[in-house]
Every structure is written in C-alpha cells, then in structure tokens.
Amino acid sequence: MSTGAILLASALKILFIVLVVVGAFAPLLVWVDRRQSAMIQDRVGPHRAGFTLPKDVVKGFDALRLPLLGGSLFAGLLIAVSFAGLFVMGFAGFEDLGGATAKDLYRFALAMLVFGLLLRAGYAVHSNIVEAGGKITLFGVLHPAADAMKMIWKEDFVPARADKLLHALAPVITLIPALVSFAVIPFADVLYLDYWDQVLPVAAEGAAEAVALVGDAVPMQVASLNVGILFIFAVAGTGVIGAAIGGYASDNKFSLMGGMRAASQMVSYEVALGLTIVPCFMMYDSLRLEDMALWQAQNAWGIFLPPLTLAFLLYFTAATAETKRVPFDLPEGESELVGGYLTEYSGLKFGIFFTGEYVEMVAFSALAAVLFFGGWDVPWLYANGFDLPGTWAFTVPLTDWVVSDKIAVTHWVVIALQVGSTLFKIIAFLFLQMMIRWSLPRFRYDQIMSLCWKGLLPIALVNILLTGILILLFD
Amino acid sequence: MSSSTLLFCVCAFFALAGAVGTVSARRPLRAAMALLAHIVALAGLYLTLHAQLLAAIQLLVYAGAIVVLFVFVIMLIGPASETSGSGRAGMVRMTSLVLMGMVTVTIAFAIVDTDPAAPRLPAGYGDVEGVGGALYTQGLVPFEIISITLLVAIIGAVAVARGKTAVEKQIEAKEKARAEVEARLGEGAAPAPAE
Numbered sequence: 282m283s284t285g286a287i288l289l290a291s292a293l294k295i296l297f298i299v300l301v302v303v304g305a306f307a308p309l310l311v312w313v314d315r316r317q318s319a320m321i322q323d324r325v326g327p328h329r330a331g332f333t334l335p336k337d338v339v340k341g342f343d344a345l346r347l348p349l350l351g352g353s354l355f356a357g358l359l360i361a362v363s364f365a366g367l368f369v370m371g372f373a374g375f376e377d378l379g380g381a382t383a384k385d386l387y388r389f390a391l392a393m394l395v396f397g398l399l400l401r402a403g404y405a406v407h408s409n410i411v412e413a414g415g416k417i418t419l420f421g422v423l424h425p426a427a428d429a430m431k432m433i434w435k436e437d438f439v440p441a442r443a444d445k446l447l448h449a450l451a452p453v454i455t456l457i458p459a460l461v462s463f464a465v466i467p468f469a470d471v472l473y474l475d476y477w478d479q480v481l482p483v484a485a486e487g488a489a490e491a492v493a494l495v496g497d498a499v500p501m502q503v504a505s506l507n508v509g510i511l512f513i514f515a516v517a518g519t520g521v522i523g524a525a526i527g528g529y530a531s532d533n534k535f536s537l538m539g540g541m542r543a544a545s546q547m548v549s550y551e552v553a554l555g556l557t558i559v560p561c562f563m564m565y566d567s568l569r570l571e572d573m574a575l576w577q578a579q580n581a582w583g584i585f586l587p588p589l590t591l592a593f594l595l596y597f598t599a600a601t602a603e604t605k606r607v608p609f610d611l612p613e614g615e616s617e618l619v620g621g622y623l624t625e626y627s628g629l630k631f632g633i634f635f636t637g638e639y640v641e642m643v644a645f646s647a648l649a650a651v652l653f654f655g656g657w658d659v660p661w662l663y664a665n666g667f668d669l670p671g672t673w674a675f676t677v678p679l680t681d682w683v684v685s686d687k688i689a690v691t692h693w694v695v696i697a698l699q700v701g702s703t704l705f706k707i708i709a710f711l712f713l714q715m716m717i718r719w720s721l722p723r724f725r726y727d728q729i730m731s732l733c734w735k736g737l738l739p740i741a742l743v744n745i746l747l748t749g750i751l752i753l754l755f756d
Numbered sequence: 757m758s759s760s761t762l763l764f765c766v767c768a769f770f771a772l773a774g775a776v777g778t779v780s781a782r783r784p785l786r787a788a789m790a791l792l793a794h795i796v797a798l799a800g801l802y803l804t805l806h807a808q809l810l811a812a813i814q815l816l817v818y819a820g821a822i823v824v825l826f827v828f829v830i831m832l833i834g835p836a837s838e839t840s841g842s843g844r845a846g847m848v849r850m851t852s853l854v855l856m857g858m859v860t861v862t863i864a865f866a867i868v869d870t871d872p873a874a875p876r877l878p879a880g881y882g883d884v885e886g887v888g889g890a891l892y893t894q895g896l897v898p899f900e901i902i903s904i905t906l907l908v909a910i911i912g913a914v915a916v917a918r919g920k921t922a923v924e925k926q927i928e929a930k931e932k933a934r935a936e937v938e939a940r941l942g943e944g945a946a947p948a949p950a951e
Contacts, residue, residue: 508812508883511812514816518815519819528831548821
C-alpha cells in the first residue's frame with residue numbers, strides 16, 4: 282500500500298471519528314442530559330429551537346397529506362392483492378398468473394411494503410409539520426445547534442486578574458486527550474480492499490491452515506500501536522491538568538477548590554482504573570485493543586468470564602468517577618462551589634470544556650465495549666457471514682429460495698455491521714450513564730476518596746491475583 | 757526528508773521550546789505547562805527511537821503524575837509561589853552554565869565515538885514484549901530491589917502523612933487528663949472548681 286493511500290485512509294478514519302464523536306455524540310448527549318434534567322425537574326427544557334416554514338409551503342404540505350395517505354393505503358392494498366395471488370397459485374397449482382411468477386409477486390410485495398411505509402412516514406412528517414404551524418424542531422434536536430451558535434457569539438469573559446494564557450489553554454488540554462484516545466479503538470475487523478464486494482474466503486472447517494488473503498488490508502482503527510491500551514491511559518492522564526489549571530487560572534476561590542477536587546479525584550481514580558482492567562490483559566494475552574476484540578470474537582465476551590465481570594463493575598464505577606459524572610461530580614458541585622472549576626468560564630471556552638467532558642464519556646464507553654463486550658463482534662456473525670445456532674433450512678413456498686442458518690454476507694456489509702455493533706454498544710453504555718445521572722445522589726468528598734483507596738483499589742488488586750490463579754489452574 | 761526525521765525535527769523543536777519555557781517562565785504554573793509540552797515532545801522523540809513502551813510510560817508517569825503533582829503543589833501554595841527566586845541569581849546562572857557545558861562536552865564525545873554503521877535492532881526491541889522480557893530475565897534482581905525500595909517509600913510516606921489514629925488520640929487524651937489531675941493534686945490546697 283502506498284504512503285498516499287495510507288495517509289488517505291488515516292484521514293478518512295480520523296474524519297469519521299471526529300464527525301461521529303464531536304459532531305453527533307457530544308451535542309446529542311448534551312441535549313439528552315439537559316432534556317432529561319428538565320423532565321425530572323418539571324421544566325420545559327431545551328426542545329424549542331427550530332425554524333418556521335413560510336405559510337404557503339405549509340399549505341402545500343397540508344394539501345399533500347391526503348395523497349400520501351391514499352398512496353400508502355393503495356400500496357397496502359396491492360400487497361394484499363399479491364398475497365391473494367400467491368394463495369391462488371398455491372392452492373390451484375398454477376405456475377404463473379398472467380405471466381407473473383411467484384418470485385415476481387414476492388418481489389412486488391416487498392417493493393410495495395417499502396414504498397407504502399415510506400409514504401406513510403411522509404404522511405406522519407407532513408402532519409406533524411402542519412399541526413405545529415410550520416415550525417420544525419426535529420423533537421428538539423436542533424437545540425444543541427442553537428446552543429452552539431449561542432456559545433460562539435456569547436461574550437468570552439475572563440476575570441481581570443486571571444492568567445489569560447492558561448485560562449484559554451485549560452479547555453484545550455481537556456478536549457485533546459479525550460479525542461486522541463480514540464486513535465487506538467478498533468471500530469471493525471480488518472478490511473481487505475481486494476475482497477470488498479465479495480464474500481471473504483474462509484478456511485473450511487477442520488482445515489489445517491487459514492486461507493491466505495492477498496492485497497491491501499486496512500485496519501479499522503487509526504493507529505495500531507504495540508502499547509495499545511497504555512496509550513489511552515497515557516494521554517488520558519494529561520486531561521487532569523486541564524481541569525486543575527482551569528481552576529487555578531480563573532482567580533476565583535470556588536474555581537480553585539473545584540480544580541483541586543478535580544485533580545485529586547481524577548489522579549486517584551486513574552490509579553484504580555488502570556488496575557481494574559489488568560485482568561483483561563491477562564485474559565486476552567495482549568495490550569492491543571484489536572487483539573482483545575478478536576479474542577472475544579473467537580472465544581467469549583469478557584463480561585461472561587467471572588473475574589472480568591467483577592472487573593467490569595469496578596471499571597464502570599471508576600470510569601464514571603474519572604469523567605466526573607454524577608454521583609462523582611464533586612468538582613463542579615453547584616450547591617457548594619457554584620460551578621467548580623467552570624465558574625469563570627463562558628462562551629466557547631465553556632463549550633470546549635463541556636464537549637471535552639462528553640467526548641471523554643464516549644471514549645470510556647468505547648473502551649468498555651472493546652474490553653468487556655466484544656468490541657466490534659456481532660453475535661453469530663463471522664468474516665464470511667452469519668452462522669446462526671442450530672442447523673436448519675426452509676424453502677420459501679412456491680420458489681426455490683432457501684433460507685438457512687448460514688447466510689453469506691458480503692465483506693463490506695460485514696464491516697459495516699461491525700461498525701454498527703461498536704456504535705450500538707457505545708450508545709448502550711451512554712444510555713446507562715444517562716440513567717445513573719438522576720438515580721443517585723452525590724457523594725461526600727471523603728466518601729469518594731475512601732471508595733477509591735479503600736474500596737476499588739484493594740478489590741482490583743485481589744481480582745488481579747484471582748485472575749492469575751484461575752489462568753494457572755485452567756490454562 | 758523521511759517521516760521519522762520530520763517527527764524528530766518537530767519533537768526536538770517543541771522539546772527545546774518547552775525546556776526554555778520551563779526555566780524562563782516567571783509564573784510557576786506556566787513553567788509547569790512548558791514542562792508538560794517538553795515531556796510530550798520527549799515522548800515523541802522516544803517514538804523515533806522505536807521505544808514505544810518508554811514513550812507511553814513517559815506520558816503516563818511524567819505527564820499524568822509528576823506534572824499533576826507539580827500543579828497540585830503550586831495550587832496549594834497559591835500566590836506565595838509567584839515570588840521571584842533567591843538573590844544569588846548570578847551564582848546560580850554561573851553554576852548552571854558550567855554544568856551545561858560539561859553535559860554538552862560529554863554528549864559531543866559520545867556522538868564522535870559512535871560507530872556510524874547503525875546496529876541492527878533485535879526483533880521486538882522497545883515494544884511491550886521486548887522490554888518485559890528483558891526486565892524479567894536480565895534485570896530481575898534490580899527490578900525486585902526497586903520494587904521493595906518503592907514499597908518502603910510508600911509505607912514511609914503513609915506513616916509520615918497519617919494523622920493520629922482514634923486509639924492514639926484516646927490514649928493521649930487520657931494521659932493529658934491524668935497529668936492535669938496530678939498537677940492539681942500536687943498543688944494540694946487549691947480547691948476543685950465547681951462544675
């Protein structure tokens with residue numbers, strides 16, 4: 282593979298990560314967080330930003346509603362007619378009805394199903410717009426965009442005696458490590474460019490050696506590093522400094538207290554976090570995240586191995602504390618510290634701090650997915666397609682189409698499914714974290730510290746020992 | 757220019773800039789940030805030398821722990837840390853110049869002595885497996901000695917930093933009360949104050 286192609290592939294991968302994480306995950310998480318808070322606190326919340334269509338356009342939409350509904354109903358009728366035709370063919374034993382074979386009827390019914398559903402969805406969208414008087418809010422998802430615009434044009438206030446350079450540097454130091462840690466996270470298995478539109482050849486069962494794949498292979502992660510997961514911890518460690526100097530440079534006692542709390546909390550939990558995942562390295566026998574995902578795809582997901590189940594619980598607790606989320610959000614505890622280290626931040630600097638926090642959340646969720654939930658692994662999906670449990674096959678009536686437990690899937694579809702699986706797992710973890718947010722009250726500061734040093738750390742050490750013993754016993 | 761030369765030039769520039777910033781910054785926190793830049797650039801330099809594990813550890817230990825410790829101390833001391841240095845600046849400068857000269861001469865001799873034909877790196881040089889293998893086979897005894905030294909240091913730190921335990925406080929309070937009573941008895945005639 283030429284240097285240019287490698288550079289192009291890397292640029293595309295970086296673009297994908299930035300678009301998905303900063304462009305989609307972070308703003309949506311901000312919105313979900315605020316919307317959920319509003320619901321709990323019985324406020325209207327951020328879902329009103331939108332733009333209004335002109336009156337004439339709304340009238341046009343109104344006029345289109347009836348044809349759309351009629352069209353979808355007509356498509357449904359056509360589906361019923363084609364199935365009636367299939368029944369007639371089946372019972373009367375005709376090969377075809379007026380030139381249309383059974384296969385044609387199935388295809389027609391499927392096309393009508395898609396077409397009818399699209400028309401029905403169009404009807405729903407048009408009705409919503411007309412009922413809202415032409416105002417488009419997209420369930421409130423436009424609100425993050427409005428928030429971002431507000432932050433860009435808001436006054437960037439810096440306290441008079443603050444250290445202006447460090448005040449500006451702090452949000453950047455928070456955001457960059459969180460983003461960079463995505464470099465080693467694998468989003469899918471290796472993509473073989475020469476086979477992209479074929480089913481990947483795989484060695485037959487019991488064959489001595491694997492099929493040699495030729496051509497260019499593109500790993501679905503930005504950087505495949507030997508140190509793997511250590512890289513994530515190495516860069517994540519510098520994130521602490523952002524909150525700390527942000528608190529110091531603001532020249533505000535509340536900020537200083539918040540910064541100190543953030544620094545001590547994050548440094549403490551980093552130690553615990555590092556130790557909780559040591560059992561994973563021991564089990565998967567590698568530090569590379571792509572090897573870990575592959576091991577889990579070939580054997581079992583980490584969460585189903587007893588020592589790693591415990592490790593996951595410890596990891597999730599420590600990661601929540603590391604991202605300073607409720608119930609560990611002492612550094613910005615508004616009841617004592619106004620806004621903690623964020624007190625003197627406004628405008629885009631505040632926005633960058635906020636984005637950094639959410640990006641960190643996504644990063645730790647992605648890490649949890651790779652370490653404990655198989656990474657890109659889709660259950661029963663292999664490199665050459667699905668192999669569902671059991672051995673079965675049936676023929677679609679009146680045709681020679683066979684559906685069986687083995688479904689061949691083209692290589693690029695496999696890769697796309699794996700990327701989707703990774704994203705799905707990340708979203709599941711984010712959902713879990715959102716649910717925790719309003720379920721648990723905030724800890725006291727000494728409780729947080731004793732939980733880390735007297736709770737998580739000893740358990741993590743014992744877990745490492747336990748994993749070692751288990752590996753020695755069963756290996 | 758190959759990509760590793762480019763990486764070297766960029767990293768070396770930032771390492772030098774960070775080092776100069778660290779010694780020349782007037783505010784201690786800015787000096788700490790310059791040190792952070794220097795450390796990150798140094799990790800990049802380790803990468804050009806095929807020392808991946810060392811680069812990661814450099815970031816993990818120095819950027820993630822040491823600089824955080826510096827920042828923490830500066831924050832605890834607060835504005836008092838922003839006073840200017842001692843009055844013997846000239847003396848310090850002279851000493852540091854002499855030391856710098858000595859280091860430069862040593863490095864220059866080392867460079868002149870180096871065999872220009874680069875030795876071939878063994879497989880696995882600088883990666884996790886290589887360093888781990890060397891550490892646990894060739895350097896096992898020093899490794900264990902260092903571990904025990906660190907453990908002693910940790911226990912010492914805990915012993916120094918730890919306040920008095922509840923039991924110790926109780927014993928101390930009892931002794932104090934007994935001393936008071938004895939002192940009062942010694943005075944003899946003095947009547948006990950009405951409670």
